[in-house]
Structure formats: structure tokens, C-alpha cells
Amino acid sequence: xxxxxxxxxxVVEDLDRLEALVRERPGLYLRYSRGPEADRDRPSxxxxxxxxxxxxxxxxxxxxxxxxxxxxxxxxxxxxxYTHLAEADDRRxxxxxxxxxxxxxxxxxxxxxxxxxxAWLGERAVAQARAHYRAVFDAGRDSTG
Numbered sequence: 001x002x003x004x005x006x007x008x009x010x011v012v013e014d015l016d017r018l019e020a021l022v023r024e025r026p027g028l029y030l031r032y033s034r035g036p037e038a039d040r041d042r043p044s045x046x047x048x049x050x051x052x053x054x055x056x057x058x059x060x061x062x063x064x065x066x067x068x069x070x071x072x073x074x075x076x077x078x079x080x081x082y083t084h085l086a087e088a089d090d091r092r093x094x095x096x097x098x099x100x101x102x103x104x105x106x107x108x109x110x111x112x113x114x115x116x117x118x119a120w121l122g123e124r125a126v127a128q129a130r131a132h133y134r135a136v137f138d139a140g141r142d143s144t145g
Contacts, residue, residue, distance in 0.1 A: 009036075009095070009117055009118070009119050009120050010119045010120070011119060011120045011121075011122045012096060012119045012120065012121050012122055012125050013122040013124055013125060014122070014124050014125050014128055015072065015075065015076070015079075015125050015128040015129055015132065017125070018061075018075055018079075018096075018121070018125055018129075019071055019072055019075060021096065021118070021119070022061050022062060022071065022075065023071070025098070025118070026062045027062055027098065028061045028062065028096050028097065028098055028118060029058035029059060029060060029061060029096070029097050029098070029099065029110065029112055030058060030059045030060075030061055030078060030079065030094055030095070030096055030097075030121065031056055031057070031058045031059070031094070031095055031097060032092050032093065032094050032095075033056075033092055033093075033095070034091050034092055034093075035093070035095060035120075036095065036097070036115070036117040039056055039115070043055075043056070044056050044057040044105065044111065046105065046106045048106065049106075053103070053105055053111050054102045054103050054111055054113065055099070055101075055102040055103060055110075055111030055112045055113040055115075056097075056099075056111065056112050056113075056115060057105050057107075057109050057110075057111060058097065058099075058109065058110050058111070058112050059078045059081055059109065059110075060078065060110060061075065061078055061096065072132060073132070073136055073137070075129065076128075076129040076130075076132040076133040076136070076137075077133060077137065079094065079121065079125070079126060079129035079130075079133075080129055080130055080133045093120060093121065094120070094121030094126065095117060095118075095119065095120050095121060096117075096118040096119045096120075096121060097112065097115050097116060097117050097118055098115075098116045098118055099112035099113060099114050099115040099116060100112065100113055100114045
């Protein structure tokens with residue numbers, strides 16, 4: 001990992017390093033936002049109701065027990081799940097964090113409090129996740145097909 005001056009966080013440069021990090025530290029999460037500093041003063045919000053949420057909306061990086069495929073597959077899927085947020089706003093980027101689950105959001109996503117930033121997710125890691133996701137998944141398929 002390299003260091004990013006913003007927030008003094010290391011950068012997870014590739015999917016291999018993200019996989020190693022999740023193996024070393026189970027229970028990590030991924031969030032796409034303007035970063036830990038911005039999120040400290042701006043909690044997640046349910047945009048339909050206008051209600052503030054009791055924690056930050058995140059994606060789980062450790063696979064569920066039922067997941068029998070490789071960790072890399074899970075990570076690629078999780079990284080790609082919300083990349084559209086970063087694409088829509090170039091001030092947003094992915095960052096890895098630790099914390100305590102305090103509830104579920106309106107889309108059933110975990111909400112995390114007691115947030116501890118761990119690392120930024122580098123652009124190459126995101127690009128590798130996208131390529132891996134397209135290679136191993138039937139992207140876009142849903143339960144109705």
C-alpha cells in the first residue's frame with residue numbers, strides 16, 4: 001500500500017492487496033463518499049424520508065458464511081456494487097473502514113458507527129475489480145430471468 005496525503009491513509013493499490021487486507025482484518029467495510037473527514041460531519045441519510053441514519057451506509061467486505069466462491073469474487077462484486085457513486089461525483093472515492101454495525105438502512109445495507117478509517121481504495125484496484133467482475137459473473141442478471 002502507498003500513502004495518500006489526504007487523511008493520512010494508505011492506498012490499497014490493487015485487488016490482491018485488498019484481498020490480503022480483508023484476510024488479515026475480517027469485518028472491514030467499504031464506503032464510497034468524499035472520505036472520512038467529510039463523513040465525520042455529514043451522516044448518511046435516507047433520501048426518500050429525509051431521516052438521518054444512525055451510522056454510515058457501507059458495503060461488507062468479508063463474505064457471508066454461505067459464500068463458497070473465492071474471496072476475490074466476493075470483493076470484486078462488493079467493490080463494483082456502488083462504483084456508480086464515484087462515477088457520478090469525482091469528489092467521491094472508495095475507502096475501507098472498520099466500525100460497529102448499529103443498524104440497517106432502507107436498502108438493507110449495514111449502517112456503521114464508531115468508524116475507524118483504514119485505507120483508500122485505489123483506482124487500479126477498482127479497475128481490476130471491474131474486470132474480474134465482468135469475467136466471472138453474469139453481470140446484470142436478476143431473479144426474474
